[in-house]
Amino acid sequence: MTNPNSPIDFFSSISDPRVxxxxxxxxxxxxxxxxxxxxxxxxxxxEIEDYGNAKIDWLEKFLHLPNGIPSHDTFNRVISMLDPKELNGSFLAW
Known part of the structure; x- marks a missing residue:
């Protein structure tokens, strides 16, 4: 992203475990x-999915969302697969 203080930048180093x-x-x-x-x-x-759907116009100012908002199952599955140490390190850096 263009803003060095964006939360997205702090979390961009997390490994994506998906195929x-x-x-x-x-x-x-x-x-x-x-x-x-x-x-x-x-x-x-x-509630995370509901938030995304309610705020999609605002979120699209920061994110490329060609497939819309992920489902609640997608949020659950993907976040559950992340390395907790990587996630913690990104939160600490932020």
Missing amino acids: ERTQKHSLDSILFISLCAVICGAEGWN
Whole structure:
């Protein structure tokens, strides 16, 4: 991203554990939407998806979302696969 203080930049070094051919949504998008949703009070995967759908116009100012907002199952599956140490390191750096 162009802004060096963007949260997206701090989380861009996290390894994506998914098979490339199955990726409909970028890891950056999944992480950014999740982070924003939780900051705004989301308390589960369904609420993260609901937040994304409610704020899609705003999110598209920062993210490329050609396939829309990921489903709650996608948020759950992808975030559950991430290396906790990498995720923690990105939060600490941010």
